[in-house]
Amino acid sequence: MEKKLSLKKLTSSREMSLLLVVVVLCIFIQFRNSSFLTANTINDMLKNYSVTMILALGMMCVLLIGGIDISIGSTIALSGMGSALMMRDAIITNSLVGFAVSILIGLGCGLVIGLVISKGKVLPIIATLGFMNIYRGLTYLIANSQWVAAYQVPESFKAFSQSNYLTFGLMNNMITVMLICYIIFFIMMKWTRTGRKIYAVGSNPEAAEISGIKINNIKLLVYSMMGAICGLAGALWVSIYASAQGDMASGKEMDVIAACVIGGVSLNGGRGSVIGVFLGSLTIAIIGKALPLIGVSQFWQNAIKGVIILIAVILNVVTQRIMDKNNLKGREM
Amino acid sequence: MATKSGRTISAEKKTSWKQSLLKWETLLILLFIAVNIMNSIVSPNYLSVSGLFTATSSFLEKAFIALPMAYILVLGEIDISVGSIVALSAVLMSLAYNAGVPMVLSILICLAVGTACGLLNGFILTRFTELAPMIVTLGTQILFRGIAEILLGDQASGGLTNVQWFSNLYWGSLGPVPYMFIVFAICALVFGLVLHKTTFGRRLYAIGSNRLSAVYAGIHVQKLRLIVYTITGTFSAVTAIFLAARMGSTRSNIAEGYELEAISMVVLGGISTAGGKGNFPGTVIAIFIIGFLRYGLGLINVPSQVMLVVIGTLLVVAVMIPNLNVGKLFKKKA
Numbered sequence: 129m130e131k132k133l134s135l136k137k138l139t140s141s142r143e144m145s146l147l148l149v150v151v152v153l154c155i156f157i158q159f160r161n162s163s164f165l166t167a168n169t170i171n172d173m174l175k176n177y178s179v180t181m182i183l184a185l186g187m188m189c190v191l192l193i194g195g196i197d198i199s200i201g202s203t204i205a206l207s208g209m210g211s212a213l214m215m216r217d218a219i220i221t222n223s224l225v226g227f228a229v230s231i232l233i234g235l236g237c238g239l240v241i242g243l244v245i246s247k248g249k250v251l252p253i254i255a256t257l258g259f260m261n262i263y264r265g266l267t268y269l270i271a272n273s274q275w276v277a278a279y280q281v282p283e284s285f286k287a288f289s290q291s292n293y294l295t296f297g298l299m300n301n302m303i304t305v306m307l308i309c310y311i312i313f314f315i316m317m318k319w320t321r322t323g324r325k326i327y328a329v330g331s332n333p334e335a336a337e338i339s340g341i342k343i344n345n346i347k348l349l350v351y352s353m354m355g356a357i358c359g360l361a362g363a364l365w366v367s368i369y370a371s372a373q374g375d376m377a378s379g380k381e382m383d384v385i386a387a388c389v390i391g392g393v394s395l396n397g398g399r400g401s402v403i404g405v406f407l408g409s410l411t412i413a414i415i416g417k418a419l420p421l422i423g424v425s426q427f428w429q430n431a432i433k434g435v436i437i438l439i440a441v442i443l444n445v446v447t448q449r450i451m452d453k454n455n456l457k458g459r460e461m
Numbered sequence: 462m463a464t465k466s467g468r469t470i471s472a473e474k475k476t477s478w479k480q481s482l483l484k485w486e487t488l489l490i491l492l493f494i495a496v497n498i499m500n501s502i503v504s505p506n507y508l509s510v511s512g513l514f515t516a517t518s519s520f521l522e523k524a525f526i527a528l529p530m531a532y533i534l535v536l537g538e539i540d541i542s543v544g545s546i547v548a549l550s551a552v553l554m555s556l557a558y559n560a561g562v563p564m565v566l567s568i569l570i571c572l573a574v575g576t577a578c579g580l581l582n583g584f585i586l587t588r589f590t591e592l593a594p595m596i597v598t599l600g601t602q603i604l605f606r607g608i609a610e611i612l613l614g615d616q617a618s619g620g621l622t623n624v625q626w627f628s629n630l631y632w633g634s635l636g637p638v639p640y641m642f643i644v645f646a647i648c649a650l651v652f653g654l655v656l657h658k659t660t661f662g663r664r665l666y667a668i669g670s671n672r673l674s675a676v677y678a679g680i681h682v683q684k685l686r687l688i689v690y691t692i693t694g695t696f697s698a699v700t701a702i703f704l705a706a707r708m709g710s711t712r713s714n715i716a717e718g719y720e721l722e723a724i725s726m727v728v729l730g731g732i733s734t735a736g737g738k739g740n741f742p743g744t745v746i747a748i749f750i751i752g753f754l755r756y757g758l759g760l761i762n763v764p765s766q767v768m769l770v771v772i773g774t775l776l777v778v779a780v781m782i783p784n785l786n787v788g789k790l791f792k793k794k795a
Contacts, residue, residue, distance in 0.1 A: 196595065248781040251734050253539065253595075255780075257721055261773030268766035374766075382599055395593035427610040434604025438585065441596055445589045 142392040145447070146407040153414055160422040169417070171300055175289070175368070177413035178306035179361045183380065184387045184409040185313045185402070186357035189350045191388055192330040194397030195252035197351065199241060200358050200384060202263035204377040207233035208362030209267045212276040212372035215285060223285040230363035231356050237263060238355015242348040260381075268374040276372040289368040302364060309357075314402045326350060331398030386433070387412045390440045411436075485731045488782070489746045496750055500757035507760070511637045519759075520752030521645050522631070522703035526723040528652045529693040531744045533594075534727050535656070536689060537669045537736020542582060542598040543697045543723060545605035547716035550574040551701035552609045555618040555711045564624045571705075572698045578605055579694015583687040590683065602720070609713040619710030631706035641703055648696075653741035665689070670737030725776050726751050751775075 157164045174181075183200060190197045211230035214220045220229060237259070244255045278286070294304040317323035328336040329346045337343050366372045391408020393400030415436060419429050500516075501508040507516070526543045533540050554571035558564060578601070585597050622628050633640050656662035667675040668682050676682055700719070705711050724734075730747030732739030751772060758768050 244777060244781060248777075249784040250777065250780050253734055254724075254728050255777060257724060257728075258773040258777035258780075260721070261769040261776070265766045265769030265771075265773065268764070269770070273764070273766065382603065385596070385599060386603075389596050389599075395596050425611075427607075427614050429607070430603050431607025431611055434600050434602070434607050437600035437603065438597070441592055441600065442585070442589055445591045448591065 142444075143401065143403050143407060146390075146392065146404060146411070150407055150411055150414065153411070153418075157414070157418040157422055161418075164418060164421055169421075171303070173413050173417040174303045174306070175300045177409065177416065178302040179364050179368070180380070180383055180387060180412060181306050181406070181409040182309050182357060182364070183361050183384045184391070184405045185309055186354035187381075187384045187388050188313075188391075188393050188400050188402070188405045189317075189326055190252075190354050191385075191393045191395060192326050192397055192400055193347060193350055194330050194333070195245065195347070195350070196385070196395070197241070197252065197256045197354050198381045198385075199237075199256040199260040199263060200354065200361075201377040201380040202260045202267065203234055203237045203355055203358035204362040204365060204380060205267040205372075205374065206237060206263045206270075206362070207231070207359040208366045208376065209271050209276070209372045209374070211363055212281060212366045213271060215282050216276050216280040221282065223282060223288060226282075226285055227360070227363045230366075231359035234359020234362060235352055235356040238352040238358065239348070241355065242351030245351060246344040246347040264374075264378070271372070271374055273374060275374075276366075278370040281366060281370055281372075285367055286370045289364065302368065305360075305364065309360075310402060310406055317402050322346075322349070327398060329397075383412060384409075386437050390437065392444065411440075486743060486746075488779075489730070489743055489750065492779075493746055493750050493753075496753045496757060500753060500760065503757060503761045507757075514634070514637050514639055514642060516753055516756040517642055517749075518631070518639050519756050520748075521639075521641050522700050522707065523719055523722055524645060524726065524748045524752070525648065525696050525700040525703070526693075526719060527726040527744060527748055528648055529689065529696045530723045531652070531727045531730070531732055531739075531741060532656065532665055532689045533693060534724070534732045534734050535665050535669045535736060535739065536686065537672075537734070538586075538594040538686075539724065539734060540582065540594065540598045540690065540693050541720040541724075542578070542602040542605060543693060543700075544716045544719035545602045545609070546575050546578040546694055546697035547701045547704065547719055548711075548713055549578060549605045549609045550698040551705045551711040551715060552613050552618065552713055554701065554705060555621055556612060558624075559618055559620055564627055568627075568702055571701055572695060575694045575696075575698025575701065576691055577694070579691040579697070580687070582694065583690030586690065587683040587687050606713065613711075613713045615713070617710045617712045621705055621711075622709035627706055628709065629706075631703050644699075648699075649741075649745050653745070656741050661685070666737050668736075722751075725772065729776055729779050 154165060163169060183204075187197065187200070207230045210233045211220065211226045214229060215223075215226050220226050241255060241259050244250050244259075245252050248255070289300070289302050292298065292300050292304075294301045317326070325336070325341050325346055328339070328341055329343055333343055362377075365377060369376070387409035388400065388405055389395065389408070390411050391400065391404040391406070393405060393408075412433075415433060416429070419432065420426065424432070497508075504512075506512050526547070530540065530543070550571045553574045554567045557570045558567040562570065582598055582601055585601075586592060586594055589597075626633075629640065631639075631641055635643065656665065664675070664680045664685055667678065667680060668685060672682060700716070704716060708715070726748045727744050728734065728747075729751065730739065730741075730744030732744060754772065754775070755768055758771065763771075
C-alpha cells in the first residue's frame with residue numbers, strides 16, 4: 129500500500145509526466161528519422177537552444193514571484209550589441225571581458241526594471257512592456273542602426289561557441305555554460321535562503337512580508353538576475369551567430385515563457401521547479417529541432433508550437449483537477 | 462504593502478485614488494496639448510483640419526484593437542493574441558477574395574474569422590478558468606500566426622486594390638473627415654457608453670475589482686468574459702480590414718506587435734492591468750497622444766528607434782508618476 133501510493137505520487141508529479149512526454153516525443157521522432165538520437169544531432173540541438181534554456185531559468189524566478197518580463201529579448205540585444213560594439217572598436221580585446229561587459233550591461237538593465245517595479249510600483253507587464261521598447265530603441269541607437277558583422281567579431285569570441293575547451297573536449301562550451309547555470313540554480317532554488325524566499329514571495333506575498341521577507345529586495349534581486357542572465361545570453365548569442373543585429377532575439381520572450389509554462393511554472397507565482405523548466409525548455413528544443421528532421425515544412429512550426437503550448441497548459445489544468453478530486457476523495461474516506 | 466490579492470476597500474483609499482485619477486485625466490490632456498503644440502511648431506502645415514485628419518489616419522487602424530482591449534484590461538486580464546488575429550483574418554480575407562469570393566463576402570469572412578479566434582480564446586479561458594489569460598493568448602498568438610504562415614508561407618496575397626471602394630475604406634474621406642475616423646468615432650462612442658452607462662460595463666468593473674464578490678453578486682462572470690474576448694476578436698478583424706485596405710495586400714507577418722501598441726495606449730489612458738480601474742475617455746485621449754506623438758516625431762525625421770525609446774519612456778514614466786504620488790500621500794497620512 130505504501131509503495132503503491134508513492135508510485136502513484138511519482139507518476140502524478142508534474143516532472144515525471146513531462147519526462148514521459150519528452151521520452152515519447154523522442155521515440156516517435158526516432159522512428160520517423162533515425163538520425164535524431166545521435167550524439168551529433170543532440171549536440172547541435174542543445175547548442176542552438178542553450179540560450180533559451182538559460183533564459184528560462186531567469187524567467188522561472190520572475191514568474192515564481194508572480195511577475196513577468198517581456199523585455200528580455202531587448203535586453204539580450206542591448207547587452208550583446210553593447211559588448212559586440214566594444215569588441216568591434218577594439219576597446220575590448222579579451223573575450224572574457226566581452227562576456228563580463230555584456231553581463232554587466234544586462235545587470236544594469238535588469239536593475240532599472242527591478243527598481244521601477246519594486247520602488248515605482250509599476251505592474252511588471254507594463255514596466256517590461258515599456259522597457260522592451262526602450263532597450264530595443266537604444267540597441268539601434270548605440271549601433272547607429274548598423275550590424276556588427278562576422279569579420280568584426282574577434283575570432284576568440286566566435287570560437288567560444290564552436291569549441292569545447294571548457295570540458296576538455298567532452299561537449300560544446302554553450303552546453304557546458306547551460307549546465308553550469310542549471311546546477312547553480314538547482315542548488316540556489318532548493319537549498320539557499322534566497323531561493324526559498326523567492327518561492328515564499330510568490331506563493332503568498334502578504335504572508336512573506338509578515339514573516340519578515342523584504343519583498344521589494346527580492347523583486348529587485350529577481351529582475352536584476354534576469355537582466356544578468358539576459359546579458360550572458362546576449363554574449364552567447366553574439367558568439368553563436370557571429371554577429372550582432374539590432375533586431376536580434378526579438379520575440380525570444382515568448383519562447384522562453386512558453387518553455388517555462390510547459391515546464392509547469394505557474395503564471396500566478398509560487399509554483400515551478402528547475403527540473404521542470406529544464407524539461408520544458410528541452411521540449412521546446414526537441415520540437416524546434418525535430419520538426420525539420422521529420423520533414424515538416426517550416427511554415428507549420430509555429431502552428432504546431434502554439435497547439436503544443438495550449439495542450440500543455442490545458443493538460444496541466446486537467447491533471448490538477450483530477451488530483452484535487454482524488455485528494456478530496458481521500459479525505460472523505 | 463504587498464498587494465497581490467488583497468484589495469483594500471476603505472473610504473480613504475478611494476478618495477486618494479480618485480484624486481490621482483483626477484490628476485491623471487488632467488495630465489493626459491496637458492500631454493495631448495503639449496504634443497500638439499510641439500507638432501505645430503515643427504511642421505507649420507500641421508495645425509489645419511486636413512493636416513490633423515491625415516495625422517489620425519496614420520494610427521487609427523490600430524486603435525480599433527485598443528477599444529476592446531480596454532474592456533479586457535478593466536477585467537484585469539490581457540490578450541496578446543490580437544496581432545495574430547489581425548494577420549490571420551486579413552490573410553483569409555485576401556485568400557477568399559483571390560479565390561473569387563466577392564469583396565463584401567470576403568469582408569464578412571474576415572470578421573467571422575476574427576470573431577471565431579476571439580471565441581476560441583474566450584472558450585479556453587472560460588472553460589479552464591485556472592489558466593492565466595497571458596499564457597492562453599500567448600499560445601493562440603503563436604497558433605493563429607502559425608495558421609496564417611501555413612496558408613500563405615512567405616508569399617504575399619495582393620490584388621485587393623482592384624476594388625476601388627475597398628481601398629477607399631482607408632484612403633477615402635467624407636469632406637476632410639476620413640471614413641475610418643467616422644467609424645472609429647462611432648465605435649469609441651459606443652464602447653465608452655457601454656462601459657460607463659450600462660449594467661454590462663458596471664459588471665466588467667465589478668469583475669475587475671473583485672472577481673469572487675462579483676460571482677457572489679450573481680454576475681455571470683464567465684459569460685461576460687466570453688463576450689469580451691469574442692468582441693476583441695471581432696475588432697481585431699476590423700483592424701485587419703482597414704490595414705488590408707491601406708496596404709492592398711496581406712502577408713502572414715503583418716500586424717506584429719500590435720498587441721503591445723494597443724496595450725500601451727490603454728495603459729497610458731489610465732486603465733490598470735490589475736483591473737477595475739480607469740475610464741474610457743482616458744483611453745481615447747491616450748490613443749491620440751501616442752498617435753500624434755509618433756506622427757510628429759516622424760515629421761521631424763526622428764528615426765523610429767528613437768520613437769521606441771520615447772514611447773517606452775512615456776509609458777513607464779506616465780504609469781509611475783501617480784504611483785509615486787499616492788505613496789507620498791499615504792506617508793503623510795500615516
